[in-house]
Amino acid sequence: MERKIKFEVDLKTTYRDTNNPDFCNGFTLGSHGTYFSERDGAKNIQYPYNHYSGHFCLGIIYTRADVGKNEETHIYSIDEVENIPAVIKDFVFFAEEKWRIASDKPGSGNTANIGSIQKISDILSGNGVFAKAGEELFDDYWMNYGKIETIVDGKCKKISTFAEYLRYRGLSESLNNHRATRGEKQ
Numbered sequence: 324m325e326r327k328i329k330f331e332v333d334l335k336t337t338y339r340d341t342n343n344p345d346f347c348n349g350f351t352l353g354s355h356g357t358y359f360s361e362r363d364g365a366k367n368i369q370y371p372y373n374h375y376s377g378h379f380c381l382g383i384i385y386t387r388a389d390v391g392k393n394e395e396t397h398i399y400s401i402d403e404v405e406n407i408p409a410v411i412k413d414f415v416f417f418a419e420e421k422w423r424i425a426s427d428k429p430g431s432g433n434t435a436n437i438g439s440i441q442k443i444s445d446i447l448s449g450n451g452v453f454a455k456a457g458e459e460l461f462d463d464y465w466m467n468y469g470k471i472e473t474i475v476d477g478k479c480k481k482i483s484t485f486a487e488y489l490r491y492r493g494l495s496e497s498l499n500n501h502r503a504t505r506g507e508k509q
Contacts, residue, residue, distance in 0.1 A: 331375040333421075336383045338411070339443070347384050347446070350439040351430030352421045355465040359437075378421045384443060386413040415443070422461040423449035426502065427485035429468075437465055440502040452485050456498040464488050 335350040357364060362373035372378075387410065394408050421437070424446050430438030440451045453461035464485055471482045473491050482488050486499050 329370060329375045331378045332381055333379070334381050334383075335439075336385065339384060339386045339413070340441075341387070344386070345443055346441045347443055349426070349430065349441045350380065350382065350424075351434075351436035352380060352425055352439055353378070353437055354435050355429075355437050355468050356435040360466040379418055380421050380424060380439075381418050382416070382446070384415040384417075384446070385411040388412050415447070417447050419446070419449045420458075422451070422453055422458045424451045425453055425461060425465075427452045427464065427488075428483075442502055445502050450500065450502070452500050452502055455500045456485075456489075460494075460498065 333353065335352075337348045337350050340346045340348065353359065357366065358368060358372055363371050365371050388408065390408050390410050399407050424439050426438040426440050428438045430436035440446060445451065453464070467482075467488075469481055469483070471488070471491060472479050473482055473487065474480070482491055486496060486501070489496055489499055
């Protein structure tokens with residue numbers, strides 16, 4: 324039987340931080356829930372996670388243009404199409420394996436999504452939190468995110484950072500490629 328090679332590719336967009344243009348708002352890189360952790364499962368999907376040879380992000384980072392309120396709500400006729408102001412500009416396109424641009428934080432507060440790093444130069448070079456550790460540790464961290472508990476100051480706490488995960492697993496902290504987020508010095 325001939326095996327077909329499949330790649331999962333997600334198209335993701337985000338915008339630059341207007342106060343710090345070296346950073347962007349970040350991306351969600353897919354679920355770390357059932358689809359990610361039960362690699363052979365086929366519920367609500369065409370192909371299970373493990374049917375893909377790689378998981379990629381085709382991304383676009385842009386700057387939001389400063390468009391006046393009047394222009395935002397103005398209705399243009401077809402004859403005025405050349406006068407419609409652009410609402411986004413300064414596009415940067417990239418393609419990268421998801422694990423290479425992943426953060427150790429969720430991508431949104433109310434869903435089980437993996438978040439991306441936010442520094443644009445790190446995104447473009449695939450220099451995410453797991454860049455030194457590799458895809459296997461990325462997979463294990465996110466499969467167990469919110470599930471592993473440890474004792475901190477005598478209290479039970481769920482592991483929520485890659486540094487905590489490495490300590491729990493007894494692995495070298497040098498595997499953590501901590502990346503600065505907006506507002507944090509690196």
